[in-house]
Amino acid sequence: MSSQLIQRHPEAETHPSGERVVLFHKGTKNSIVLNPTGTWIWEQLETPRSRDWLVAQMAERHPDVEKERLAGDIDSYLQELSQNELIQP
Amino acid sequence: MKTFDTLVNMMGPAPRPQEVDDWPDLIALARRHKLLLPLANTPGLPPEVQAELSSEVTMRSLSEIHRAGQLVELVKLFQENGIEVLSFKGLTLAQLAHGRVTGRECIDIDLLVRPEDFQRSLILLLGFGFQYEMENLPRCYTKFHYGVPLCNQAKNLTIDLHYQLFSGGVHFPTECIWEASEAIEIQGYPVPTFRAEHLFVYLALHGTKHYWSQLRWLYDLKALHSRIDLAQTELFARVQKCERALGLALGLLEQLWGTGQPIEPMPSLLGDSLSRLKGERLSWPQYHRFQYQCQSNVQQRLKLLLYTWFTPQIHDLRLIDLPSQLWFVYYALRPARVLGEFLLKGLKRV
Numbered sequence: 001m002s003s004q005l006i007q008r009h010p011e012a013e014t015h016p017s018g019e020r021v022v023l024f025h026k027g028t029k030n031s032i033v034l035n036p037t038g039t040w041i042w043e044q045l046e047t048p049r050s051r052d053w054l055v056a057q058m059a060e061r062h063p064d065v066e067k068e069r070l071a072g073d074i075d076s077y078l079q080e081l082s083q084n085e086l087i088q089p
Numbered sequence: 090m091k092t093f094d095t096l097v098n099m100m101g102p103a104p105r106p107q108e109v110d111d112w113p114d115l116i117a118l119a120r121r122h123k124l125l126l127p128l129a130n131t132p133g134l135p136p137e138v139q140a141e142l143s144s145e146v147t148m149r150s151l152s153e154i155h156r157a158g159q160l161v162e163l164v165k166l167f168q169e170n171g172i173e174v175l176s177f178k179g180l181t182l183a184q185l186a187h188g189r190v191t192g193r194e195c196i197d198i199d200l201l202v203r204p205e206d207f208q209r210s211l212i213l214l215l216g217f218g219f220q221y222e223m224e225n226l227p228r229c230y231t232k233f234h235y236g237v238p239l240c241n242q243a244k245n246l247t248i249d250l251h252y253q254l255f256s257g258g259v260h261f262p263t264e265c266i267w268e269a270s271e272a273i274e275i276q277g278y279p280v281p282t283f284r285a286e287h288l289f290v291y292l293a294l295h296g297t298k299h300y301w302s303q304l305r306w307l308y309d310l311k312a313l314h315s316r317i318d319l320a321q322t323e324l325f326a327r328v329q330k331c332e333r334a335l336g337l338a339l340g341l342l343e344q345l346w347g348t349g350q351p352i353e354p355m356p357s358l359l360g361d362s363l364s365r366l367k368g369e370r371l372s373w374p375q376y377h378r379f380q381y382q383c384q385s386n387v388q389q390r391l392k393l394l395l396y397t398w399f400t401p402q403i404h405d406l407r408l409i410d411l412p413s414q415l416w417f418v419y420y421a422l423r424p425a426r427v428l429g430e431f432l433l434k435g436l437k438r439v
Contacts, residue, residue: 011277015191017150018129019139022191024154026277031154033147 004089006078007048012086014042023086032084038077045087051078092118093367099131100124100308101346106133116142122304123194125149127187150191156180157190159246160198161278166217167202172210174281175201175270177254177291181282184273186312193309197238197247201263207231207252214239214250222247227406229416234403254291258396260330260389261294286322289313293338294331297383300376301362307341314348333385337362358382398424 008014015022021039024031034042040061044054051074058070081087092114098105099115109115112135119128129139129146157180167174179195187193202210211231222238223230231237236251255261266287272279283291289310296306326335339350340359361379365371371379377397384390401419405426411418 013189015150015154015189016130017191018142018146020143020147022147022150022154024276029158031151
């Protein structure tokens, strides 16, 4: 499952807003605001990526943080994006 | 660098945030020119500046997204009622020039309808919860003015409903614009708007009318510049008889960001516009001299002169509420009031 590629939903609009990004779904009309970490994840998903790849990249950025914690954070973000139909397999 | 030059640099193709020595001043200036959104998205901003701007620009982005949803609803409302409508400036400009509705800060929604549909559109919007933004609007206001601002407090939305794009003093027929109108997708819906070349010429004239007091207008033109066919744009400006306004806009773009356009020899207009952009206040006679100089021929200067002196403005219309059969009297009221004010000022000085 975790090596499955995840990509942005074609109905998702990206609105960069400084260090954050506002995402808007053209179908549901919902908007969500991502914090800088969520924004980084969203930027990585400009091309399809796996959850494992995201965790590995995040671990490189934050070598002082436990990998399990980073993985948990990424899972939370991906879950929120998925619930809002902003990403898809 | 002075703050204005720094802001110009930050809005250009090669921003140098490392050279900014007074961020509070720069942020204040960007706010005044309504350029906070693009400033916040400039690459390489120091983290503390990003953090400072974060909440404000996020709110502005959400606000523009919300406004875009309302624009789509309005366009659908007009279409369902069989009224042709074009959205211009604001959100459609943001989408066309910057690729997203949050690419620039908007204030209201500008809509153009055909003159014969204006009253019907007004009734439609009043029935949809909008009201006149100006209190005690004279009954004859839309007879003498090319549009009217409406607001809907529940929706926190202002619309400028137009049936022409400029006042009677400026030659700018809209037939070509209607014929060549295009649709741009906003939130998945095709919103009718101006063709890019037509929008560019309109914005050049609009900036000239407002004496280029905001850098945001040139920032939009810079973004739009790469999306237009310049030969088509110049041809349209000739048809609309506003070559000088277009030349001035292109000259300003060249001066600020070096867009590679040849500058027409109009140094005084360029100098005045740059002074205004930098915040210099100009007197009433300076403003009118600038407007006359920006007209492309003698007939247009004369038309503007007649309009300035004889077409009643809101202050004239508020002097007295005349019945529609006597509205022509306002044409005499206008010069009488303006002359009267001059005389009174002169007497006070004596």
